[in-house]
Structure formats: C-alpha cells, structure tokens
Amino acid sequence: MLQSLGSVSIEEFLSNYWQKKPLLIKNLFPDFECPLDHNDLAGLSLEEEVESRIVFENLNGKPWQLKHGPFEAEFLESLPDEDWTLLVQGLDHWVPEVADLLDQFRFLPNWRVDDIMASFAPVGGSVGPHYDQYDVFLIQAEGRRRWQIGPVCTASTERLDGTPLRIIKNMEITEDWVLEPGDALYLPPGVAHFGVALEHCITLSVGFRSPTKAELFSSFTDYCCDQPSANQHLTDHTTKPLKNPGKIQDDAINDFKTYLEEIIEDEQMLRTWFGEFVTSPKHDGIVEPVSEEEYISEHELEELFLVPEVRFRWNEGSRFSFLPLKDSLILAVDGHSYPLNSANQPWIELLCSSNQVDKEKLRELISDSELKLLATLFNQGSLRISTDDELDDWGDDA
Ligand code: SIN
Ligand code: CO
Numbered sequence: 001m002l003q004s005l006g007s008v009s010i011e012e013f014l015s016n017y018w019q020k021k022p023l024l025i026k027n028l029f030p031d032f033e034c035p036l037d038h039n040d041l042a043g044l045s046l047e048e049e050v051e052s053r054i055v056f057e058n059l060n061g062k063p064w065q066l067k068h069g070p071f072e073a074e075f076l077e078s079l080p081d082e083d084w085t086l087l088v089q090g091l092d093h094w095v096p097e098v099a100d101l102l103d104q105f106r107f108l109p110n111w112r113v114d115d116i117m118a119s120f121a122p123v124g125g126s127v128g129p130h131y132d133q134y135d136v137f138l139i140q141a142e143g144r145r146r147w148q149i150g151p152v153c154t155a156s157t158e159r160l161d162g163t164p165l166r167i168i169k170n171m172e173i174t175e176d177w178v179l180e181p182g183d184a185l186y187l188p189p190g191v192a193h194f195g196v197a198l199e200h201c202i203t204l205s206v207g208f209r210s211p212t213k214a215e216l217f218s219s220f221t222d223y224c225c226d227q228p229s230a231n232q233h234l235t236d237h238t239t240k241p242l243k244n245p246g247k248i249q250d251d252a253i254n255d256f257k258t259y260l261e262e263i264i265e266d267e268q269m270l271r272t273w274f275g276e277f278v279t280s281p282k283h284d285g286i287v288e289p290v291s292e293e294e295y296i297s298e299h300e301l302e303e304l305f306l307v308p309e310v311r312f313r314w315n316e317g318s319r320f321s322f323l324p325l326k327d328s329l330i331l332a333v334d335g336h337s338y339p340l341n342s343a344n345q346p347w348i349e350l351l352c353s354s355n356q357v358d359k360e361k362l363r364e365l366i367s368d369s370e371l372k373l374l375a376t377l378f379n380q381g382s383l384r385i386s387t388d389d390e391l392d393d394w395g396d397d398a
Contacts, residue, residue: 001106002028005186010107013186018108019135022149023186024177029104032182034141034202035097038120041202042076044088045069049285051089055127055165058083064128064163082124085197091204092116093286093317096386098204103354105137105206110352111278111321114209121145121197129171129194131157135208137186138193140179143201147185148173150192157192168192179203211278223273224263268330271323272339275332279319286317287334287381296378298371304385305363311386312357318382320352331373334382338373357383 005013006025017023045052052069059065076086092099098116105113114134118141119127131153138147150172160167171192178198179185187193195203211219224230237251263269281287290296296304304310314320315334323330324342331338331348340348347365351357366374377383 002104005184014107017186017188019188021188022175022191024175024179025184025186027182028184029139029182032139032141034181034204035095036091036118037142038086038200038202040095041086041088041118041120042071042073044091044094045071045076045086046073050094053087053089054079055085055087056083057124057126057128062162063160064165064167066164082122083126085119085121085125085127087127088118088120090115090282090286090317091118093282096313096316099314099316099355101139101204101206103356106354108208109321110319112208112210113319114207115282115317117205117207119203119205121201121203123197123199125197125201126195128160128163128165128167129192130166130168131190131192132187132207133189133209135186135188137184137206138179138195139184139204139206140181141202141204142181144178144180144198145195145201145203146176146178146198147193147195149175149177149185149187149194152188152190153192154190216277219277220273223277227269267325268339271325271330272332272337275321275323275330276335276337279321279332280335281317281319287315289381290379296375298375301371301375301378302368305359309387310359312359312362313384313386314355314357315382315384316355318355320382322348322352333377334380336380336382340370340373343367344370 002010004010005023006028008017008023008025013023044050046069048070050069052071054067054069054071056065056067057063092102092115098118101116102113112135119125129148129150148171150168151174153168158169160169171194173194177185185193234252234255237249237255318334319332321332322345323332324345327342329340329342329345329348331340331344331352344367347362347370350362350365374383378385
C-alpha cells in the first residue's frame with residue numbers, strides 16, 4: 001500500500017483532497033514499469049469479452065467520434081499516426097499484475113473500486129475535454145501526457161454538439177501539467193480535464209465509484225421485495241361508514257410508514273443488503289463458479305495450505321468487504337453475504353485486506369470449522385489459486 005502520495009501524507013490526502021480537489025503527484029511510482037505495452041492492449045481490444053473503444057479527435061470531418069470494440073487487427077493497423085486513443089476497460093480483471101496495482105490504494109474502501117482502464121495514444125491522442133462522475137487516479141505508465149484541468153462542472157456545463165461524447169465546449173484551464181512515467185494525477189468527480197499525448201503514451205486510470213441514490217433505492221427496494229414478508233397486504237382499517245369514500249385514510253399511510261420503519265431498524269438486513277449490493281460484480285462474467293472438476297472440498301483446501309508454491313488470490317475483479325454488527329459480523333463477497341460471529345474477525349480482516357492473501361497467516365487464524373466457507377469462496381469463483389510462474393508468464397500468453 002502507498003505510504004504517502006508524494007509529499008502529501010495519506011491522512012492529509014483523505015482530509016484535504018479525496019473527493020475535494022485535484023492533486024498532482026510527481027514520481028508516485030519511481031521506475032514504474034507498465035505490465036503491458038500497446039501490442040498487449042491492441043490484442044485485448046480484439047477480444048469479444050473485453051470492453052474497448054477508440055476515440056478519434058476528428059473522423060470524416062466530425063469532432064470527437066467513437067468506435068466500439070472488439071476491433072479487427074486490420075482496422076487497428078490502418079489507424080492514422082496521430083490523434084486517436086484506444087481505451088481498454090476493466091484491465092484489472094484481465095491482467096493480474098494490473099489488479100495488483102489496486103493494493104497500492106487500500107487506504108480507500110475495496111467496495112469503491114470501479115476498475116482500471118488503460119488508454120493508449122499516439123502523439124496528439126486524447127479523449128477530449130470532459131469530466132467524469134468518478135474519483136480517478138490517472139497514472140502515467142508510458143510516454144508523456146499533457147494534462148490541463150479546469151473547474152468543477154455540472155449538468156449545465158455547455159457541451160460540444162456533433163459528437164456522441166460529453167465534450168466540454170469551452171473548457172477553462174486552471175492548471176497545465178506534463179506527466180511523465182510514474183507520475184499520477186488524482187481528480188475528484190466533476191473536475192474538467194483534458195489529456196493529450198505528447199508522444200506514444202499509456203495512461204492507467206484507477207477509478208473509484210460510488211452508487212447514486214437512485215441505484216441504492218432501486219437495489220434496496222428490490223431486496224425488500226424478495227423478503228418473505230413482502231407478500232403481506234396493507235390492512236384496511238375501515239370500521240365506520242365513510243363520509244367520503246374518496247378520502248385516503250391516514251391509517252393507510254401510517255401502516256406503510258411502520259413497514260418502512262421496521263425495515264430501517266433491521267440493521268442485519270440493511271447491512272446484508274448493503275454488503276451484497278456494493279460488492280456485486282461490475283458485470284456478468286467477472287465472477288464465475290468453478291467447473292465440477294475444479295471444485296475444492298474443505299479437505300483438499302486443507303492440503304493446499306501445505307503446498308508452499310500455491311498462492312491464494314482474489315479473483316481479478318472480485319470485491320471483498322466485511323461489516324461488523326454488535327457481536328457478529330457479515331462477510332460480503334461478490335454480491336453474496338455470510339453472517340458470522342465476531343470470533344471470525346481476525347481472519348476475515350486478513351482476507352479482506354489485500355488481493356494477495358497471506359496464506360500462512362490465514363492458516364494460523366482460520367478455525368477448521370470455517371474452512372468450508374473458504375472453500376465456498378473458491379468454488380463460487382471469488383478466490384483462486386495461483387503460482388508465482390503464472391504472473392511471470394502473463395506477458396507471454398497474451
Ligand atoms: C485517457 O487516459 O486518455 C483518459 C482518461 C480520463 O480522462 O479519464
Ligand atoms: Co476522464
């Protein structure tokens with residue numbers, strides 16, 4: 001985990017910058033080596049399952065145009081020498097070494113991680129002046145990129161016509177920086193930014209997202225509707241002839257308010273839903289249950305603990321969180337929740353603290369009766385086994 005962001009301590013960053021104002025961090029990752037190059041990114045953009053797109057500053061006379069992947073190799077080869085950007089989304093899901101970069105940011109909650117996006121651009125490449133709804137750390141991975149930033153934008157900020165992208169019309173520039181490999185720029189939601197490649201460059205965007213109120217309400221009400229009590233009907237309190245049948249009685253409203261209050265006061269349910277909701281995979285296909293042949297029993301797991309070269313990792317793209325509640329605790333992983341008693345807290349904390357699980361420490365902390373739960377996490381596809389070779393070989397396989 002990063003111990004500071006340049007000269008700014010993590011404490012200072014969280015109280016003064018996070019969600020508040022931009023921060024340029026020179027040399028955040030000294031001697032940064034990008035785990036993949038433009039050929040790897042191009043290769044990924046040919047794949048059906050990988051979300052990719054290309055932004056052109058100008059295409060057939062139209063400004064800031066967009067093409068969605070997957071792309072054909074011939075098309076990529078025919079691209080001009082300047083002024084386009086290839087974006088590959090969810091890179092942490094595809095490249096374990098990129099997923100490991102997230103461990104540098106564990107001073108922020110796991111459940112806020114959206115994904116790591118990579119951009120590759122030849123000279124002049126850019127996605128245009130825009131703002132995002134997310135917090136982002138823009139890490140300069142290869143080459144130099146000029147970043148101009150501006151004020152916080154709102155829905156009423158004027159946009160350019162004739163483009164499918166949300167491009168700011170006349171972006172005011174408040175800062176102008178050149179980022180070199182290893183430098184990073186933190187931007188809170190809403191801040192206008194415009195990055196242009198000064199030469200062939202790769203930028204990694206580590207994005208953090210929080211749900212909107214609408215997303216929370218919609219998920220929570222769906223969850224409530226799935227509860228057994230949801231089939232109960234509102235009671236009719238009419239006991240006397242009504243003066244006017246058109247009047248809706250206060251009793252009906254008050255009954256509904258009572259339902260809401262009961263739900264709000266049910267901390268167990270609220271936390272269970274919240275944990276499940278915020279750890280749900282970003283989209284289908286990220287967390288897949290293992291096949292029958294790969295299924296691990298708790299006894300097999302016990303043996304795997306004894307094999308030195310076996311490592312335990314979160315599945316790339318998995319989200320691990322926990323929620324303490326009085327003398328109990330809820331483990332929430334990839335949209336599933338597991339109620340536990342608080343005696344489990346030490347191993348659950350360890351499990352949720354890093355995507356590279358300290359297997360030896362975990363064995364010391366976990367009781368035999370909880371191996372079954374750990375096996376469940378493997379079998380649902382949230383944990384996986386890796387070996388050192390696998391990470392070293394990644395570049396060769398891609
Ligand atoms: C880029 O890497 O070119 C764009 C990233 C961003 O603006 O969020
Ligand atoms: Co952006």
